Amino acid sequence: MRILYVEDNEINQALVERVIRAKQHTVLFREDGEGALALLAEDPAIDLILLDIELAGAISGMDVIKEMRSRGDARPVVAVTAYAMMGDRERFLEAGCDQYLPKPLNIVDLLALLDEYDAELSARHDGDAPAQAAPPQEPATPQDAPAPATDSPPPPPREAAPPDSPGAASATAPEKPPAGNGRAPAHEENPA
Numbered sequence: 001m002r003i004l005y006v007e008d009n010e011i012n013q014a015l016v017e018r019v020i021r022a023k024q025h026t027v028l029f030r031e032d033g034e035g036a037l038a039l040l041a042e043d044p045a046i047d048l049i050l051l052d053i054e055l056a057g058a059i060s061g062m063d064v065i066k067e068m069r070s071r072g073d074a075r076p077v078v079a080v081t082a083y084a085m086m087g088d089r090e091r092f093l094e095a096g097c098d099q100y101l102p103k104p105l106n107i108v109d110l111l112a113l114l115d116e117y118d119a120e121l122s123a124r125h126d127g128d129a130p131a132q133a134a135p136p137q138e139p140a141t142p143q144d145a146p147a148p149a150t151d152s153p154p155p156p157p158r159e160a161a162p163p164d165s166p167g168a169a170s171a172t173a174p175e176k177p178p179a180g181n182g183r184a185p186a187h188e189e190n191p192a
């Protein structure tokens, strides 16, 4: 991307320059609103404007954004400012800024913002390509066909767990009563 950073503070310029160059983008600087408006009028290749509000010249960043929009310049503008008062963000957005990035600048937020606009710009350029007639959408195939039956057999019945039968295990043969009376059998002598 080709980025214009309108900023009168050199430390912020240096920080943003490092981040933008690290992302392989080009950055131009202006320290005042007059110079920024002049550059924007003559450089249609600028893709994105980062705009400080309190500038070195006679006009503010608010004047810059208002003048841009009144010119019909719709390029994205991100207000970059330390204004922290409630309502400032809305004021910038109402004036025509697309986003607001507070100072001190958070590098992670700045990187995310650059990626966001880079992706948006790529998408817009793709959209600029000769309009290719999109093929008519085929009606969606009905998805109400029954699901194929599964051939898997029903799960085998669970084996019944062996009943807990303590009685069977402890069954013992009943004790035999002693046979006879303990006396020797009487021998009957056959008297002849």
Ligand code: MN
Pocket (backbone or CB within 6 Å): 007, 008, 009, 052, 053, 054, 055, 056
């Ligand atoms: Mn400033």
